[in-house]
Amino acid sequence: MQKKGRISVRGIVQGVGFRPFVYARACEFGISGSVKNLGSEVEIYARGERFADFLAAVSRGPPMSRIDSVNVTKTDAGIPDGFVILTSGTGSFSGMIPPDIAICDDCIADIFTPGGRYESYWATSCVNCGPRYSIIREIPYDRERTSMDEFPPCPACAGEYGDPHSRRHHAQTIACRTCGPGLRLMDRLGNDIPCVDPIREAAA
Ligand SMILES: [Zn+2]
Ligand SMILES: [Zn+2]
Known part of the structure; x- marks a missing residue:
């Protein structure tokens, strides 16, 4: 059974290789969808049979990250096959700088x-x-x-x-x-x- 959802991850998720980490886990677990840096959070749309394994891996994060919260919500968004890293949004200018x-x-x-x-x-x-920290002028990073x-x-x-x-x-x-x-x-x-x-x- 295919599962899908929108995953929102907050914490130190910028400048720590979070997006490439998510991309690699998506390839590992056969997940389609996207990852996007929104400034204060990373937004992931995901669909695939191993959604739960993907979610668990994403929730651990890469070594330099610090995850404060992970929220999963249902989504009606169409998710095409394959996984992509999207251009950063600028929804909010808060968030942690590593x-x-x-x-x-x-x-x-x-x-x-x-x-x-x-x-x-x-x-x-x-x-x-x-x-x-020394090089970031503003976020998203x-x-x-x-x-x-x-x-x-x-x-x-x-x-x-x-x-x-x-x-x-x-x-x-x-x-x-x-x-x-x-x-x-x-x-x-x-x-x-x-x-x-x-x-x-x-x-x-
Ligand atoms: Zn290095
Ligand atoms: Zn070069």
């Missing part, structure tokens, strides 16, 4: 992968880590409402952003050496000090 999250082990591994896209790149991050909006993603980063199998699926902070912010070393008067690697130079 803190900056220390770099995760996977991203550290990326930085130390020789020849990788993120080799030695200081601003490497993913849906599980990276700046949030999407790149265009953060200080990362000055750094449009390169084709490789845009590809990872759109890839449901990537750890950076819908990671708003995705950036690499090609497209992301760089670093400069300056003296106390603000003059540039030419060097190859500002972090190594400063450490030295």
Whole structure:
């Protein structure tokens, strides 16, 4: 028997990879529907035989989330096959902003992968880590409402952003050496000090 409903999740559900997490669980449990960030809540429409398993998984949330409430209501909305992440709505401008999250082990591994896209790149991050509070100008949390909006993603980063199998699926902070912010070393008067690697130079 197919079941469907509208699921509303409140708490720290922005900037913690909640939408890609929901997308992955929908694929896992064969759920059709959509997920949308409404600012103060995440709204999910879901339909499928394993609705209960999906609801239980969604209610646990990704590692960095903190869920305060989950409400399920009936819906008459038609839900087409497949699952999509919808553009954020701006229904309400309240909601929790997560803190900056220390770099995760996977991203550290990326930085130390020789020849990788993120080799030695200081601003490497993913849906599980990276700046949030420091860069968010307003919510809903999407790149265009953060200080990362000055750094449009390169084709490789845009590809990872759109890839449901990537750890950076819908990671708003995705950036690499090609497209992301760089670093400069300056003296106390603000003059540039030419060097190859500002972090190594400063450490030295
Ligand atoms: Zn990470
Ligand atoms: Zn890039």
